[in-house]
Amino acid sequence: MVFRQPVILALALCLLAGETTSRRRLLDGTLHHLRSGSEKEWSEFPESHAGNHLALNFIAEANRKEQTLRLRQRDVKENWGVFLNDRKLGSLFQDQNDLISYWPVAPETLVSGNNTLRITPSGTGADDIMVGDIWLDERTRHQILTESSVTVQVRAVGRPVPCRLTIVDANGSLAPLGAESDRHLAVSTGMIYTGDGTAKFGIAAGEYTLYAGRGFEYSVAQTHLSVERGASVKARLQIRREVPAPGYVSCDTHTHTFTYSRHGDASVMDRVLTIAGEGIELAIATDHNILTDYDPVARRAGVRRY
Structure with a gap:
């Protein structure tokens, strides 16, 4: 009787660990070098590559509920589509940073048996990317x-x-x-x-x-x-401030917002927050053919004094 509580606790921890492991599984742990176009994008990339698309076959059960596909990507400039069993999940983020992305897998997208994940470019522009470290998670992205x-x-x-x-x-x-x-x-x-x-x-x-x-x-x-x-x-x-700059003003003389110029992906609220967060004291709006005033938005965000 003395050991009953520790044994129960240990069993609960094992079940919890098993539950966590079973919720997601690794489909492919490799980062693949893919190339769109006939020439490499930059001289730093090697001549050899894995082709212009990724086709990954894996076994799964049909999903009655939404699941999530997780992958790692880097150096993505062009549009690359992500398809699961010929159903488009979306496109890789057009971002050259090394980042993790999650893709909702709608109910009935997976089939019992063999499934195929494809990542392929939509055009022929030169683009060398790295993609892989792919997991399938039984939970939703929100969970x-x-x-x-x-x-x-x-x-x-x-x-x-x-x-x-x-x-x-x-x-x-x-x-x-x-x-x-x-x-x-x-x-x-x-x-x-x-x-x-x-x-x-x-x-x-x-x-x-x-x-x-x-x-x-x-x-x-x-x-x-x-x-x-x-x-x-x-x-x-x-x-802490490392560079004293008395008598100088920190400027960004070329800023856009998606709100007004449809350039970039930052709303005008995002933009005033990024300006304050980067320590920019004088920002000049250059939304195309539009006179943009950041002042009222900066006041709503509480960052006008910066």
């Missing part, structure tokens, strides 16, 4: 990105300050985050601009490095995050 949470506070000289947060996994890949852009946060894969130095976001369990910075004039702080399933992790970081 994955809300299984744990991180709360961050960044200060400079003891006060909260707008800044940029960057979150990468153990491989250095930008990590997907369970947060949405609003008037306080501008969110993209592995990156958050915060207007007041604070942020809370969901994230998949794992090992991460968190960086905080504020443009070229400030230091960069970093900390390691070990995030367990169901955990709520808190991090506090301090940055």
Whole structure:
């Protein structure tokens, strides 16, 4: 009777570990070098490559509920489609950063038996990419990105300050985050601009490095995050001005918003947060053929004084 409680606890932990493992499985752990076009994009890429597309066959059961495909990508410039059993899941992010992406797999997309994942370019433009480290997860993207949470506070000289947060996994890949852009946060894969130095976001369990910075004039702080399933992790970081610039103004003389010029992917609210987070004091809007005023939006976001 003395050992009953520890035995039950150990059994529960084993079942939990088994449940976590069974929820996702590795389909392909290799990073594949694919090439679109007849010539390599940059001289730094090797002549040899794995072809102009990836075709991955795997065995699975038909899915009655939504699942999630996870993959790693890098150096993507052109449009590359992601297809599962000839159903398009979407396109790789046109981003040259090393990042992780999640793709919803709608019910009945998987079939019992053999399944085929294809990643193929939609054009013939020169593009050398790396793609792979592919997993299939029985959970939805929302479930994955809300299984744990991180709360961050960044200060400079003891006060909260707008800044940029960057979150990468153990491989250095930008990590997907369970947060949405609003008037306080501008969110993209592995990156958050915060207007007041604070942020809370969901994230998949794992090992991460968190960086905080504020443009070229400030230091960069970093900390390691070990995030367990169901955990709520808190991090506090301090940055400081490294480059005194009395008499000078930090400028960006060429900025766009998708809101007005349909250029880039930042809304006007995202843009004022990124400007404040990078320590830009004078930003000049260059939305095409449109006179854009950032002032009222910056006031709503609470970053006008920066």
